[in-house]
Amino acid sequence: MAEHAHTHTSTPSPVPDLNRNRLPTLFEVLSRRTLPPVDLFSFYIYMRDQQRSVDYLDFWLDVAQHMSLCRHYVRELRRSVLVGTPEPEKDSKRSSAILQGLGEMSHHAGPSMYATEKERDQDAQMSAFLREDRPGAHDSPQSSNGPRNRPSPGISSSRDITSDSNSPAHTVARQDIRASAEKILYTFLLPGAEREITLPGSITQDVTTAIEEFGRDDPEVFDVAKDYVFQAMERDAFPGFLRMKALGNLIPATLIMRLILGLVSMFGGFWAAFILIFLNETRQTRLWLILPFTIGVYSLASYQYSLDPILALLGFSEYTPFNFSRVREPYVRKLLAQRAIMVLAVTILIDAALCVLFILVPGKRL
Known part of the structure; x- marks a missing residue:
């Protein structure tokens, strides 16, 4: 039997379909x-x-x-x-x-x-x-x-x-x-x-x-x-797995944190905006409102769409809290990039509207 002994060689792993133009x-x-x-x-x-x-x-x-x-x-x-x-x-x-x-x-x-x-x-x-x-x-x-x-x-x-x-x-x-x-x-x-x-x-x-x-x-x-x-x-x-991984790149635990950060930032932005308006501060001073409004709108948009657009454009997806992996499935990468551009457009539009409103509005000291 020794002369017929067979050394097992593993079957090659299946080759992923890189040309698949659909979700798996x-x-x-x-x-x-x-x-x-x-x-x-x-x-x-x-x-x-x-x-x-x-x-x-x-x-x-x-x-x-x-x-x-x-x-x-x-x-x-x-x-x-x-x-x-x-x-x-x-x-x-x-x-x-x-x-x-x-x-x-x-x-x-x-x-x-x-x-x-x-x-x-x-x-x-x-x-x-x-x-x-x-x-x-x-x-x-x-x-x-x-x-x-x-x-x-x-x-x-x-x-x-x-x-x-x-x-x-x-x-x-x-x-x-x-x-x-x-x-x-x-x-x-x-x-x-x-x-x-x-x-x-x-x-x-x-x-x-x-x-x-x-x-x-x-x-x-x-x-x-x-x-x-x-x-x-x-x-x-x-279906839920595909929604989370193919249409978004964040997990629920992170989404909750972004919701909290977004709400706190928006509250801080509105509070600071009204304070600066009623103190009749200059528009240069009120330019700082861009910071809380941008953080707030970006965080809330990420929560709403389960997607961090910057990470998506860089090609990353979260699988455990704050641990990210590269998006390697070609169709999913393209899908996430398209959604990321849309989310960024929405974020920029809303953020710009808020900043213009509260920075350009005339001040009135109470």
């Missing part, structure tokens, strides 16, 4: 085909900090990495069959035929939608093989490496998000797949689970029965739950 879909974001600020890492931060439902995204990512683990396991078996050294337990003619018919299975984990019919058929055949391949309906491994970690708050790059491109380099054992399926079940689906997500009872029951009673651990066992979670995120979370 959720499937493209989850497939890591987008760039900041509408990438998977930004969506994870949004689900964690704004939507407060990151468990749904974690479930989807864990199911995707379970699929990746299964593909890696089947790829190893297929290669061992092709070089004529199948494992003793896997050398049935039927299993060998299925393995040889699967192909390289190099596509990326995703929801139940595929780029080609071939990819769908490959995953269906893989699941069928794994159902036949399981050692027993009630076997449960005592130890396993389990699935890899999901992204944490400290992640600084979306490439750390789980995908097929960072499948484990070590050999995947059959019990690893079983442990991965059980971990997903016990973490997200069982009543009272550590991070239980809300699904229709029939879906939860079907998955639980399939894993615990029938011993299944193939990826298809999670298909219905995964698609339900995908549709829920697409309907309830993704």
Whole structure:
């Protein structure tokens, strides 16, 4: 076997579509085909900090990495069959035929939608093989490496998000797949689970029965739950994510601070303006009113449009308080620049009107 040992090379990450002249879909974001600020890492931060439902995204990512683990396991078996050294337990003619018919299975984990019919058929055949391949309906491994970690708050790059491109380099054992399926079940689906997500009872029951009673651990066992979670995120979370990241570049916590700063600055500007008018101060002195009015109008406009126009024109977007990342998605960069010019025009117009009014109005000492 040593002479046929295979060194795993990672599947290349999907190439982002730099010519996309539209906003991305959720499937493209989850497939890591987008760039900041509408990438998977930004969506994870949004689900964690704004939507407060990151468990749904974690479930989807864990199911995707379970699929990746299964593909890696089947790829190893297929290669061992092709070089004529199948494992003793896997050398049935039927299993060998299925393995040889699967192909390289190099596509990326995703929801139940595929780029080609071939990819769908490959995953269906893989699941069928794994159902036949399981050692027993009630076997449960005592130890396993389990699935890899999901992204944490400290992640600084979306490439750390789980995908097929960072499948484990070590050999995947059959019990690893079983442990991965059980971990997903016990973490997200069982009543009272550590991070239980809300699904229709029939879906939860079907998955639980399939894993615990029938011993299944193939990826298809999670298909219905995964698609339900995908549709829920697409309907309830993704539109808000696009509004925040593609039409604006500030997060709610910062927007509240800008609202407070804007109101305080406007109050100070009006207060100082009336004081200077009624003290009959010169227009040169009243030119200082430009400062509070400009700060106030700029802050309130940023709050109203969820956009800092100067930062947008410089190409930055906020993902956590006072932490900014470069806007790299071409269409989003263009969209933010257009909105930034509009917000700046509104700000300058209102600011100029206020300054002209309170600087040029004749003074009258009381």
